Amino acid sequence: MLIRACALAYFGFFRAQPALYAVMFDPIILVETEVKTAKAKSFSVLKSAIRVRSDKWEPVIGSKRTLTS
Numbered sequence: 001m002l003i004r005a006c007a008l009a010y011f012g013f014f015r016a017q018p019a020l021y022a023v024m025f026d027p028i029i030l031v032e033t034e035v036k037t038a039k040a041k042s043f044s045v046l047k048s049a050i051r052v053r054s055d056k057w058e059p060v061i062g063s064k065r066t067l068t069s
Contacts, residue, residue: 002049 014021029035
């Protein structure tokens with residue numbers, strides 16, 4: 001649910017604030033130290049959410065994996 005919540009928040013922000021979303025990818029702004037720091041922190045949150053969920057996956061026979069509770 002954490003990854004889903006992150007994704008819903010991300011896309012919700014995109015729909016609600018398209019101009020601000022566009023600024024997040026502006027090459028002029030992306031070189032600013034504060035923006036780089038904020039970008040790294042937000043990406044870290046996403047990686048942590050993925051890591052928490054992936055710890056709950058268990059391999060099964062074949063290449064498919066199932067989610068444990």
